[in-house]
Amino acid sequence: MPPQRKGAAARVSEDTEDLTRHPLQAILLADSFATKFRPITLERPKVLLPLVNVPMIDYTLAWLESAGVEEVFVFCCAHSKQVIEYLEKSEWILQPNFSVVTIESHNSVSAGDALRLIYERNVINGDFILISGDTVSNMSLTQVIQEHKERRKKDSNAVMTMVIKQSKLSPITHQSRLGTDELFLAIDPQTKQLLFYEEKTDNLRGIIPLDNALLGDNPSICLHNDKQDCYIDICSQEVLSLFTDNFDYQHLRRHFVKGLLVDDIMGYKIFTHEIHSSYAARIDNYRSYDTISKDIIQRWTYPFVPDVMFSGNSATHLEREGMYRASEIEQSRSARIGTFTVIGKGTRIGNNSNISNSVIGKGCSIGSNVSITGSYIWDSVTIEDGCDIRHAIICDGVVIKSGAALEPGVVLSFNVVIGQQFIVPSYSKVSLYQQPTVEDSDEELEYADNSSGTVDSSITCTMDTLNREMMSETPASQLGPGGVGHVWSICEGGHEEEWRHSVAPIPADKLAEATQSLEDDLEFLNLDGNALSTSGELKPGRNGTDSEDDDAEDSRDDSIYYEKEVEATFLRAVNENIKVPDVILEMNSLRLSYNMTSADCAGAIFYAMMKQALEIPHATAGELRKNAASIIDAWNNLLKFYSKEIDDQIEVIMKFEEMCLESVKEFSPHFSQILHILYDKDILEEDAILRWADEKKDAEESDKVFVKQSEKLIQWLREASEEED
Structure with missing residues (x-):
């Protein structure tokens, strides 16, 4: 029976593949090879610093285990004994089907040195995950690994797949919310091959130095400065040998990635995989430490949150x-x-x-x-x-x-x-x-401490264990x-x-200076905010219909992200009693970053205000209205700033309609009362309310629900207007 024989052959093939299958491995770099967390990292390695009361490395290991990784090699240099002792006492040693092996070195001063040493140990048997121990993620690895393997079957030069994510950049500070600087990428939109990678420098001010040959050899290129490098890489074994062959490769991005992109002789290729709904971010500085901590508390990293994942926080x-x-x-x-x-x-x-x-x-x-x-x-x-x-x-x-x-x-x-x-x-x-007199990396100073035995191997540092020569x-x-x-x-x-790079909000005077500088630049260039773009595509013969559909989709995504950013900014302003002028500076930064109008800003702020009113405890409908009135009264100057024009005010009303129908239905019975409050506080003018009502005359009955609910207010305004005339 041919079908049965064919099935049996397929099973034999699958069994053979399973027999030769290697466990999924990961290399975790437990050193940042940087000084950004000084002076703290002079005494404790960065990966053991607490992130929402859990060592950073636990988030990385927990994600790797959940994503199906079976064997992790933890490379540690600075304070290596602290890292090794922590892992030996942790529950990771006892996890079934999850092996954590430490590799210690005292003379590696870069990621390149680390990977060369791992290559010499001959412990990596196939494709592997390369990650640092200060990374937090909840993404699935299934799709990106499958994409990587499929590419490898077709092209043996496809040695690495880099995970990236959407990240809006502030035009005021030229930074992402993680405090990282502007990143320029060129990607082939069809194959997702990475063609260009450049981090912002003082000499690179919005000008991307693309090689003419790059444009000539690739019929389609997308240019981006709106992507975040997640520092999660799927690598083939060749990556390790490439570091061994080229001792100039020290830094993973500045040397290795850029080196491969300009090397025409070997022909190795790097590809990208963009995640959308998942979370992935690396703690690079104090600002990203603050941002990622807040993301964990607000449960964007679920299930890696304080009350779920870690037994120590049970x-x-x-x-x-x-x-x-x-x-x-x-x-x-x-x-x-x-x-x-x-x-x-x-x-x-x-x-x-x-x-x-x-x-x-x-x-x-x-x-x-x-x-x-x-x-x-x-x-x-x-x-x-x-x-x-x-x-x-x-x-x-x-x-x-x-x-x-x-x-x-x-x-x-x-x-x-x-x-x-x-x-x-x-x-x-x-x-x-x-303070050290020589600004070398933390690691070089700490290796000397380790080799001399003056640094205690315990995690909790005490006065007696500090290096007396530096005190x-x-x-x-x-x-x-x-x-x-x-x-x-x-x-x-x-x-x-x-x-x-601080955990503190950007000072108001710095925001004001940067905002004024940006406005001067725009005026000089005779551009307005809508002319700015965070991502562009160079593509001959571009299809207009597809482009319009893509632009519409991007616009919807931008609106969602923008509203979330406005809501988070407003919530922080409420909790920290930030003054309205300072909040306006931050809102202006977001508005410019997302290329939004004042009407968009007014609608998003009002949405955030009503969400906050809903969060305040209330037992009755009357208490909910009081909450809303209290929030409007406290922040009316902020809303007024973005609602100066009638069109902006109509946007607020329409946003309120949308909220009552979809996301915050609890306010539906109170629409007319809150509309009246907005009028009494001089946020809405009578012309805005009457124009909104007039625009609904020919609408379907389902679209007139709130106009009918507000009939008394509308009639009263019309009569008052007629008497005034």
Whole structure:
């Protein structure tokens, strides 16, 4: 029976393939080979720094296991003993069908050195995942691996597939929300082959230096500066041998990727795989640390969230409005815990203290009348009475004495003591270590510590285990009475990087300067906001219909992303009591970034306001209306700023209609009352309401629901208008 014989042959073929199949492997680089997290990384490796109270490396390993990876090789250099000891004591060692093997080196100073050493060990047997231990993702690997394997069958030169994601860039700061600089990519839209990769530099100001040969050899090229490199790569074994053959390859992107793209002799190719609904991001600086922490708390990374994934957080419970609380917490009844806040196990919080948009670690002691906003407090921190902390990172064992204050952007490394009433200036970095005189990488300094045995292998650093040669007595005046630690100086030109890469919001004066500079540039170039594009395609014979469909789809996606960004910005403004002029600067940045009109901005802000009113606890319909009235009253100047024209006001009304019909139906019965509130607050003029009503005259009955509900108000306005005439 031929069909049966054919099926049997197919099964034999599949069985043979299974026998030769290698387990899916990953190389995890536990070193960043950078200095951006100094002074913290002088004492603890970056991958073991807590991210929402869980070491960064746990997020990466948890994702790799869930994605089907069976064997992970963790390459560690800086503080390697800390990493190895942590993994040996962790539950990863006990996971079935998931092997975690460490590879230690004390003389590798780059990713290239790491991959060359792994090649020498001969442990990689097939295609593998290349990733760093500071990456958070929940994407599936099935499709990208399948695409990579299919390409390899057709073209053996297809050695790598790079994961990318949509990322809107602010034209004000030329940064993504992760604090990374502008990235220029050229991609073949048909094959998804990467043709050009260039990170923004001071010499590259929006001008992409494409080789003429690149345009001539490729009939279709898409140029992008709206993509985020997720630093997740699917690689063939050749990648390791390429690093071994070329010792100039040190950095994965600046050297290896760019080197392959310009190498015409070997003909190796890199392709891209874009994810849309999944999450993937790398912690590259303090700003991305802040952004990704918030994404975790707001559950964009599900299932890798505080109350679900990690057994160490099994006692953490999600409560209202994104507030997570662990067990054994002592909290005074007068203390207030705000939205999007995580409180670790065994922490004590005193009378009248206020904490919002922050992560508090385990075993912390927070006194009375303490204010903490947008900050990251790690384990065993003591904060005495009356302290004010805004947008700061505070490491294990720090003591902040009574009445002290941390201005935005401060980083306090392990066991630092801030004296009474002392105010730590913005963007200061304080450590028990003196600032190194030579700006080498953290790793080079730390390797020397490891080899000499002066760095403790435990994760929790104490005074006795610090390198005594880098410590000295600190003048009390430097950190106030009783203060202990060294304030690091900011090198010349470093202030610019400090505010760009800090956990603190970008200062209003910097936004104002950048906004004015952009407006001047646009005026000089005789362009308006709508002429700017974040992505373009160079393609002869372009099909107009397809282009229009693509543009429409992109526009819908932009609107969705824009509304989410506006909502997040408004929520932060509410929780942190940001003043309206400063919020307007941030909203203008978003508006320019997404090329939106003032009407779009007005509609998105009103939507965010109503969502916030809905989040405030209410038991009755009357209380919901009061919530809405209170939010409108508090933020009417913000909404007025973007609703100056009648068309903008009509957009607000139409957005409210859309909300009541689709996303926020709870407001449907209150449409006319809230419309009246907007009129009373001078946000809506009578002409806007009457024009909206007139435009509905010839509409279907289903589109007149809210006009009919507002008949009394509309009639009253018409009569008032006639009397005025």
